[in-house]
Amino acid sequence: MLTFIVRRLLLAVPVLLGVVFVVMLTVDLLPGDAVTLMLGEHATKDAVAKLRDHLGLDKPFLVRYLDYVGRVVRGDLGRSIQQNRPVAAELADAWPATLQLTVAALVLAAIAGIVAGVASAVWPNSFFDALARLGSLFGLSMPIFWTGLVLIVVFSLWLNWLPVGGAGSLTHLILPAVTLALPSIAMIARMTRAAVLEVLREDYVRTARAKGVAEFWVLARHALRNAFIPILTLLGLQSGQLMGGAVLTETVFAWPGLGRLMVKAIFARDYILLQGAVLVFALVFVVINLLVDLSYGLLDPRIGRQG
Amino acid sequence: MTAWTRFYRNRLAVVGLALIVVLALSAALAPWLAPYDPARQSLVEKRSTPGAKYWLGADEFGRDILSRVIYGSRVALLVGVLSVLIALAGGLLLGTISGFAGGWLDAVMMRGIEILLAFPYLLLALAIVAAMGTGALNTTIAVGVWGIPTVTRMVRGPVLALRETEYVCAARALGAATPALLRRHILPNVVPGLVVYATLFMANAILLEAALSFLGLGVQPPTASWGLMVSPGRDVLLVAPHVATVPGVAIMIAVLGFNLVGDGLRDALDPRLRGGV
Numbered sequence: 001m002l003t004f005i006v007r008r009l010l011l012a013v014p015v016l017l018g019v020v021f022v023v024m025l026t027v028d029l030l031p032g033d034a035v036t037l038m039l040g041e042h043a044t045k046d047a048v049a050k051l052r053d054h055l056g057l058d059k060p061f062l063v064r065y066l067d068y069v070g071r072v073v074r075g076d077l078g079r080s081i082q083q084n085r086p087v088a089a090e091l092a093d094a095w096p097a098t099l100q101l102t103v104a105a106l107v108l109a110a111i112a113g114i115v116a117g118v119a120s121a122v123w124p125n126s127f128f129d130a131l132a133r134l135g136s137l138f139g140l141s142m143p144i145f146w147t148g149l150v151l152i153v154v155f156s157l158w159l160n161w162l163p164v165g166g167a168g169s170l171t172h173l174i175l176p177a178v179t180l181a182l183p184s185i186a187m188i189a190r191m192t193r194a195a196v197l198e199v200l201r202e203d204y205v206r207t208a209r210a211k212g213v214a215e216f217w218v219l220a221r222h223a224l225r226n227a228f229i230p231i232l233t234l235l236g237l238q239s240g241q242l243m244g245g246a247v248l249t250e251t252v253f254a255w256p257g258l259g260r261l262m263v264k265a266i267f268a269r270d271y272i273l274l275q276g277a278v279l280v281f282a283l284v285f286v287v288i289n290l291l292v293d294l295s296y297g298l299l300d301p302r303i304g305r306q307g
Numbered sequence: 308m309t310a311w312t313r314f315y316r317n318r319l320a321v322v323g324l325a326l327i328v329v330l331a332l333s334a335a336l337a338p339w340l341a342p343y344d345p346a347r348q349s350l351v352e353k354r355s356t357p358g359a360k361y362w363l364g365a366d367e368f369g370r371d372i373l374s375r376v377i378y379g380s381r382v383a384l385l386v387g388v389l390s391v392l393i394a395l396a397g398g399l400l401l402g403t404i405s406g407f408a409g410g411w412l413d414a415v416m417m418r419g420i421e422i423l424l425a426f427p428y429l430l431l432a433l434a435i436v437a438a439m440g441t442g443a444l445n446t447t448i449a450v451g452v453w454g455i456p457t458v459t460r461m462v463r464g465p466v467l468a469l470r471e472t473e474y475v476c477a478a479r480a481l482g483a484a485t486p487a488l489l490r491r492h493i494l495p496n497v498v499p500g501l502v503v504y505a506t507l508f509m510a511n512a513i514l515l516e517a518a519l520s521f522l523g524l525g526v527q528p529p530t531a532s533w534g535l536m537v538s539p540g541r542d543v544l545l546v547a548p549h550v551a552t553v554p555g556v557a558i559m560i561a562v563l564g565f566n567l568v569g570d571g572l573r574d575a576l577d578p579r580l581r582g583g584v
Binding site: 028282 | 418422462523534
């Protein structure tokens with residue numbers, strides 16, 4: 001078991017380093033010269049040269065990469081061009097809002113999706129099942145930004161039940177969280193249905209029923225525990241979807257999170273901030289998948305043993 | 308029962324196919340179908356509600372939304388199809404190389420794929436578009452590149468497995484050239500999965516392009532892209548909700564079509580999954 005954990009952790013390190021590499025590489029390709037952006041077009045050649053030297057922009061890519069990694073490990077992500085504040089501070093300001101939104105959406109999606117999926121599997125081809133499957137298909141097909149706008153029109157403008165945007169209270173969280181959760185609910189419901197149906201076909205379920213175990217316990221103790229692993233994988237993957245979707249949801253609802261910050265950074269050509277923001281998202285995703293991976297070892301002893 | 312028969316007996320899949328056909332026709336016949344020039348402005352009539360003259364209403368500049376939606380199908384299909392081709396071509400190439408070569412090259416490529424897959428979907432496309440600039444072509448490339456890692460993995464699996472099977476070894480021992488091997492033994496096993504994936508990928512490609520355009524980082528005005536049409540509608544949501552909502556319905560219908568067909572194909576091609584999703 002220990003070897004399993006250690007191995008997984010070690011494998012994650014090159015991925016993390018690789019992520020930083022890709023982010024830096026992409027940002028390097030951004031058009032426009034960083035120094036001119038920061039000092040303005042009328043800066044003197046001397047000032048430009050000095051800043052370039054100070055930032056180390058003339059050094060080869062690998063040197064800059066290693067330097068950046070070293071600084072990231074120490075928590076220094078550079079200074080934002082437009083705000084002239086440390087990037088880490090900007091990210092720290094925006095991070096809680098995104099965390100709040102994505103966690104709310106994930107919890108909502110997990111509960112609604114799993115419940116709907118299990119119900120669909122337990123009563124296959126029923127009216128509920130048909131409704132759930134159709135609903136899931138629609139949920140997967142609706143663009144998040146559009147869903148958000150439609151919900152705003154209905155619940156904020158017509159019914160006046162909920163605020164239009166911004167953050168603050170619980171009522172502010174409802175619409176964005178539902179919007180963000182919808183595609184994930186659809187996906188999770190579908191996968192849960194498939195996973196549970198698959199498990200219900202297994203021999204040990206048949207044995208349990210033959211033994212006379214009540215259907216509820218057949219589900220709870222035998223079927224669901226085994227269906228859980230693919231569902232867990234999906235939840236891990238969905239967190240990536242949620243982070244991507246958060247960018248759109250935050251834009252629609254003017255939610256002051258990382259996603260909105262990132263879009264603003266792109267438009268402002270604030271490449272240092274952009275680098276930091278993308279990095280945070282990617283790193284969090286890697287960590288989440290690592291945790292999912294590790295939990296396999298706990299949930300399925302067979303996996304834990306092979307290490 | 309062949310796969311085709313299974314597919315056609317699936318009513319939802321057939322509905323999806325019909326939706327795609329409508330989309331394709333709309334794109335192909337746009338100049339004849341659209342009642343107005345999509346770029347024609349009529350500021351006096353801006354934000355008109357749907358009515359006799361403008362069936363789906365008019366937008367901020369008095370442009371007919373129906374016409375723009377019809378022309379928008381061109382962008383959606385074009386970006387979708389081209390990006391799928393990019394993803395398939397890149398993935399097939401990389402997957403086959405990786406699977407065939409094996410060893411350290413395979414290991415390095417797999418780490419690379421893992422790293423690319425470590426980015427949440429929108430972020431990778433955003434990063435590419437931010438680096439390359441906006442516009443329809445760059446958006447297509449960004450969406451296509453986003454699909455390459457998954458296709459690579461899908462292709463690599465069967466290639467690896469088949470490389471070791473007896474009949475492939477026998478064929479090679481007999482001196483069969485690699486391209487022939489690929490064509491006759493490996494590709495037929497890979498293609499059905501790729502077809503299903505391609506259809507579902509198109510659905511996501513349309514969503515991704517719409518998202519990028521909505522953010523202002525995809526297709527640029529005055530080209531009519533559905534995602535791009537939704538964005539300015541936000542400002543007039545209270546007085547003219549149709550401006551933002553109507554293009555979104557078009558997106559949903561197109562994506563739904565591809566999802567239904569993709570599901571139908573998957574059920575038809577792999578009967579084992581039929582009891583499930």
